[in-house]
Amino acid sequence: MxxxxxxxxxxxxxxxxxxxxxxxxAGISRLHVDVMDGVFVPNITWGPDLVASLRPxxxxxxxxxxxxxxIVEPDAWLEPFSAAGAAIITVHVEAAPHLYRSLLxxxxxxxxxxxxxxxxxxxxxxxxxxxxxxxxxxxTVEPGFGGQELxxxxxDKVRRLRGLLEARGLVERVAIEVDGxxxxxxxxxxxxxxxxxxxxxxxxxxxxxxxxxxxGVLRAACSVG
Numbered sequence: 001m002x003x004x005x006x007x008x009x010x011x012x013x014x015x016x017x018x019x020x021x022x023x024x025x026a027g028i029s030r031l032h033v034d035v036m037d038g039v040f041v042p043n044i045t046w047g048p049d050l051v052a053s054l055r056p057x058x059x060x061x062x063x064x065x066x067x068x069x070x071i072v073e074p075d076a077w078l079e080p081f082s083a084a085g086a087a088i089i090t091v092h093v094e095a096a097p098h099l100y101r102s103l104l105x106x107x108x109x110x111x112x113x114x115x116x117x118x119x120x121x122x123x124x125x126x127x128x129x130x131x132x133x134x135x136x137x138x139x140t141v142e143p144g145f146g147g148q149e150l151x152x153x154x155x156d157k158v159r160r161l162r163g164l165l166e167a168r169g170l171v172e173r174v175a176i177e178v179d180g181x182x183x184x185x186x187x188x189x190x191x192x193x194x195x196x197x198x199x200x201x202x203x204x205x206x207x208x209x210x211x212x213x214x215x216g217v218l219r220a221a222c223s224v225g
Contacts, residue, residue, distance in 0.1 A: 002191040002222050004215060005066065005177070007032040007201035009045065010146040019211060020054060023204070024061035026212040031063060032179075032199045033086075037071040040095050041144035048077070048084035055085030064088060066135075068116065068179070068199075070143050071095065075102055082109035090114030090137050093125040103132045114177070118143060119154050123161055133174050135197070136161060140190070141180030146201040150181025155193040162194030184221040191222045198222075 006028055011019045023031065033051060038044040051065055058065050066088035067081045074091040075098075081089055089111045096102045099115060106113040114135035115126050119142060126136060138158050141148040158178060165171040178190045179199035190198050204214050 001219070002187065002195055003030060003197045004028065004187075004204075004218055005030040005032040005197050005199045006204040006211075006215070007034055007146065007179070007199050008205070009034045010201040011205040012207070017057065019205060020057055022211040023215075024057065024063050026215045028215065029061075029063045030088075030197070031058065031065050033065055033067045035067055035069050035071060035077075035081075036144065040072050040092065041070045043144045048080040051081060051084035051086055058085070066090065066112075066114070068114075068137070069095075070116075075105065078102070078105050078109060082106075082111050086111055088112040088114055088135060090116050090135060092116045092118070092143075094118055094121060099126070100129050100132060103129060107132075116179075117157070119151050123157060123164065127164065130164065130168060130170055130174060135175045135177055136165075137177040137179055138195075139180055140178045140182070143180070148181050150186045150190075154178075155189055158190065158193040158195050182218075184217050187218055187222045 006023050036043045036045045064087035067086040068090045072095050089106045091102050093115050103113040112134035114137055116137035118139050140150045140154040165174055175197050176195045177197040178195045182198045182200040183203035187198050
């Protein structure tokens with residue numbers, strides 16, 4: 001079954017620690033932290049200090065924090081986020097002109113290395129570094145804000161990415177993550193397209209039901225049978 005990586009972008013910031021604890025108590029082992037600078041995307045979120053504040057809670061449950069850097073000049077922030085406790089660091093190919101060097105540096109810092117593609121960015125942008133990735137993230141919405149609907153055409157990109165990884169014998173080594181518009185009506189389609197990790201924000205943190213209940217709905221929607 002596809003792994004769910006809840007994004008705290010849509011969590012209740014006034015009760016963030018409680019919601020993150022509830023997330024881990026529901027069996028989640030990967031938490032997605034969207035880092036936005038208001039330049040690369042039209043929104044501003046947080047920096048390494050938040051990751052550092054969540055790290056003890058993640059460690060308590062044996063969970064990992066993944067930071068998705070939607071920022072310009074991501075190389076300048078690799079070391080601060082690694083030092084703060086990120087286990088996985090993902091950079092956008094559109095903001096990383098020396099992508100191989102960025103991925104190498106992430107691994108040198110002891111983190112797993114990810115590369116993200118915006119909806120209109122072709123797979124060719126990461127084709128030459130597939131063997132240097134731990135994670136390939138396909139944006140299934142335009143990055144910046146939660147609550148958008150998944151762009152159906154992006155699932156074909158997921159299928160083609162899966163095919164590339166299979167052809168190169170990398171499908172067991174490189175995770176395929178989708179981010180954007182993931183909810184009960186779309187998560188199974190993402191899984192069927194070949195995604196192994198699904199980032200979910202408003203489907204998990206929405207105020208309509210407890211976190212554990214929402215995660216149960218997502219798991220049921222993508223279960224086999």
